[in-house]
Each structure stands twice: as structure tokens, then as C-alpha cells.
Amino acid sequence: TSKVTDGITYVGVNDHEIDLFEGQYDVRQNGMSYNSYVICGEKCAVMDTVDAHFADEWLANVEEALAGRTPDYLVVHHMEPDHSANIAAFMERYPEAQVVASAPAFKMMVAYFGTDFAGRKVVAKEGFKLDLGGHELAFIGAANVHWPEVLFSYDAATGTLFSADGFGKFGALDVEDPEGWACEARRYYFGIVGKFGRNVQAVLKKAAALDIKRICPLHGPVLSEDLGYYLGLYNTWSSYEPEDAGVTIAYASVYGNTRQAALELAAELEEAGQKVSVFDLARDDMAEAVEDAFRYDRLVLASVTYAGDVFPFMSTFLHTLAEHNYQGRKVGLIEAGSWAPTAAKVMRAQLEEMADVTVVDAVVTVRGAVDDATRGQIAVLAKELCA
Secondary structure, eight states: OEEEETTEEEOOEEESSOSEETTTEEOTTTOEEEOOEEEESSSEEEEOOOOGGGHHHHHHHHHHHHTTOOOOEEEOSOOSHHHHTTHHHHHHHOTTOEEEEOHHHHHHHHHHHSOOOTTSEEEOOTTOEEEOSSOEEEEEEOTTSSSTTOEEEEETTTTEEEOTTTTOOSBOTTSOOTTHHHHHHHHHIIIIIGGGHHHHHHHHHHHTTSOOSEEEOSSSOOBOSOHHHHHHHHHHHHTTOOSEEEEEEEEEOSSSHHHHHHHHHHHHHHHTTOOEEEEETTTSOHHHHHHHHHHEEEEEEEEEEETTEEOHHHHHHHHHHHHTTOBSOEEEEEEEOSSOOOHHHHHHHHHTTSBTOEEEEEEEEESSSOOHHHHHHHHHHHHHHHO
């Protein structure tokens, strides 16, 4: 446990056994944190639980933070199992405690635990206030950030915003992230929250009226300095605006010719002074490729033609971009095919279904090996991308 500020203690846990968060996001290098907090005035509230694997460690942390007191409330901001798995265990451990959550959250509790803790439940919604004596939690509706039952809460006494999965990042808290906060927070945002930009924007507008001194998310560090930086990034991300000028190149290659075309384009763009990131969709972390596709203002898709379509990894990447509301970018295309290259046509059709995506006219077609004719097309594409 550790002190966050007067009356608030961190009681979360670090997970270094997990390989894939939500079954898909690679966190083997730095692990994951599941955050929980205890806030005490005249009464005490425990803010969320943790993943099922850490029940004993978490309950011990809670007991230590309470220092002999009995909790009055368990506040459930979000019902995803990595935060809600120990609700029943907590309610059994502390039979006098009440659980505070949104109406949809209580319906989910029935599905997960077979009960909504009737007689012990307090239904919260936008504007509801929970007086702890010296601390008062004001609840903020945050539906579909990123589940429909989500609530934020704000303690005016300390200026603390409890933000559920908002402002979260990958990585355990006992590991110093050499890349800082933004990189893994960005991958987390676009992978998990990114589809719901409109809902994030709505919550940010509510947050703008609050005097926030710190943000306590359910993953990642407590944010207490330079909050304008974090809020600014969230505003950029949730409005789907590019964060930086640059080009992401994502390729799917079988025998290396598509890859070569992609790398030669990358070299040409870098020579022209452009920031470039390149991903092999079959081998690199696709979540990183999605992250950079949203981070930068331009994207190049390079795919071999496969069974009259695009290569499966490219198909997955395109689907993921569309699912996460990819928009407002300039996109270039590279295709390959020994006898009937159609990948560019397929990719263009899918891109045209996305909002405000401009597909440049120049297309690079690799009909075998990369030759002088191909390099001429690469030069034209590079020029259009830099225009």
C-alpha cells in the first residue's frame, strides 16, 4: 500500500504473470497493474477490486490501509472482471458494507455473481453524491468509456478524479517504463477505448468544470503533475486528430517483395525528412501498428494479393482500424501480385467506408521483384505523401 494524498491510500496489485491483457495486448515485458484505492473520512470507501488471481493480496492490502477500521462502502466504477472479480469476496468479508454502483452494473453483478446484493446496494448515477464525512464523492456518468455501466467519481476535498479505465496504461507500477507514460497509454487508449471517442469527449467536457489535482485510474500510475499534458493528449486522441506529423507503413508480405517495396518507400520518405514507423503485420505487435496509425497523419498499407483479396493480417488490420473509427488521414497503397494484383482495389474499397480518409492517387504495384519501374512508382507515391 502507499499514500496517494490525505485520506486516500493505494491498495492495488501488480501482475507479472500475465502475457496478454484482454487476451490480445502483449504485456509480457512490463506486466500490468490493477488499481484499487481506499478513501477514508468519517466513513471509508474502497474503490474497486482487482483481478481474480490477486484476491488474497488485495484483501490484505485493503485491511492494512483500513488500519483496524471497517469499510462502509465498496464503490464499483467499472464491472470488467479485472476490476470486479472480487466484489463477492469483499462483500462476504465485510458483511456490513454496502456496494455503490450504477444500475447497469448491478445487472452485471447478477450475471457474474448470481446476486445484485439486494438490501446492501446503493444505486449511483450522474450527480449522485456519497458523503464520507470530510470527503464527498460526486459521481459522473461515463457510459461507454468503454463499457456502458461506467462511472467516474470526484472528491472535491482532495481534487481527486477516479477515472475508471480512462487515463490508464499498460505496465505494472513496480517497473519504470523507459518510454514514459504516453507510449503505453496511447497503445492502451487506441486498443481499448479508441472506438468511443465521442463518449470520452463528453466526459472530458464534464471534467473541465472540476478542479482536478490528480487522476486515479484503474491501470497505470496516479497522475498528479502536469495534468494539462494528459488531458490534452486525451482530447487529441478522442477527437481522432493526428498527434504528430509522420507516416506509418504497415505491410503484409509473403516472399519479401512487398516488404522490400515498403522499406524502400520508408527510406525515400525519411530522406525527405519525414518521420516514419514501419510494421510487419505478421510479426510485429499489431496493437503498436494501430497505435501509430492513429498517432500520425499519414498511413501506407502494403499487401500482397492473396486469393483475390488482401493477406489475412492486412485484413485484420483494416478491420481493426474501421472498428476503432479510423478517420481524417491520408493513405497510400502498395500492392503485389504475380498475375492479377487486386489488393489495392480491395484496400481502397474498405478505406472509402471510413470517415474523411483520403486515398492518394498514386499506387505502387509489384508484379514480381522490385525493379526500376516499381521504384519510379515508389518515388511518385512518396512525393504525393509529402505534398
